[in-house]
Amino acid sequence: MVNERLDNVSFLRLKTQFENVGDALINRELLRKISSYSEIYIDTSKAPIHFSEDVINLSGYNGTVKHIKYGFVEVIYRSISISLKGQRVYYFFLPSGIGGEKSRLSFATGTMINCAYRFMALFGVNFVHLGASYSGLGRRASALLKSRLRLTKMHLVRDSGTVLHLEELRLRCDGLVPDMSFGLYAKEPKSMDKDAIAFSFRVDRGEQERNSVENFVDGIVAQCSDEHPLLFISQVRRDDAFMRHLAKKYGHRPDVQFLKAMSIEETFDKYGRASAIYSNRLHSLLMGAYMGAAPVPVVDNHKDRKIISIFGDIGLAENIVNVGDLPEKKPRLAYINRRLCFDANAKLDQAVQAVFH
Structure with missing residues (x-):
């Protein structure tokens, strides 16, 4: 240029x-x-x-x-x-x-x-x-x-x-x-081995949101085999307490970590291990997708219209799941189209x- x-x-x-x-x-x-x-x-x-x-x-x-x-x-x-x-x-x-x-x-x-x-x-x-x-x-x-x-x-x-x-x-x-x-x-991201499932959520919009998110995560974790590490990542400081709570709740599993991301590059390192990222934060999803994870927006249809709109615009509407719909099975995971990116x-x-x- x-x-x-x-x-x-x-x-x-x-x-x-x-x-x-x-x-x-x-x-x-x-x-x-x-x-x-x-x-x-x-x-x-x-x-x-x-x-x-x-x-x-x-x-x-x-x-x-x-x-x-x-x-x-x-x-x-x-x-x-x-x-x-x-x-x-x-x-x-x-x-x-x-x-x-x-x-x-x-x-x-x-x-x-x-x-x-x-x-x-x-x-x-x-x-x-x-x-x-x-x-x-x-x-x-x-x-x-x-x-x-x-x-x-x-x-x-x-x-x-x-x-x-x-x-x-x-x-x-x-x-x-x-x-x-x-x-x-x-630029291309650095290549990392991907063996984990990542979660990153905000729950600062009311007690109902907190309960709905926790129930949803319960449903996903129940379907994850013990061979999959679980990463509970917070990249916004007001999310720390809830993500730490989830990591402690599932602490009986073999490999569960709470990870606190303080910088851009540190956040990429943490998402780099994930094969999928479940989140209601736009840039958790997009940063995870950049590092090669399948992004799964877990949304409230009224509060998260921005995420719904952007993921529709980039052709990943099929990945969107409603936080109130307890998954009977893990959602189908599509990866971001890097050519479109x-x-x-x-x-x-x-x-x-x-x-x-």
């Missing part, structure tokens, strides 16, 4: 779920894509050091990253100053899942931030949002997004369900782009290239 970085400068703010390895992954992949076309400034003032280092890992890629240490005020000052010098300046909103309603306080804060964005736009700063998904947006959340979209040069979302949701709200969408995690397919990575490249042309 041709390096066209000289005239472009991009800004990002690391303001996300710092406990979530999946969020680190998609932001790292966005940085890697941008780095071929632009010098990068990133606001790490709110981010823990370990998270920043995980995201800002451009090993093997073009470009370097300069740190913003004094927060949003410095972002505003530097972006405007650089734009006034004649360089093209871009501000990238982070790829993420956005849903629900905003409180009155969050709405007021968001309105002030949007005013700051409008001020930056007056001086030529271009706003870009690649790889977002939206669900269940309330009135205030929709109003904030509508205001921001007036400034946004390109707004590409990561699943067809989001496209429909934005159409219902009459909010602008410029098209689809694959989830940023498909940037992984720019290489194509998805190419589409990410094309989308980022389009931003800078």
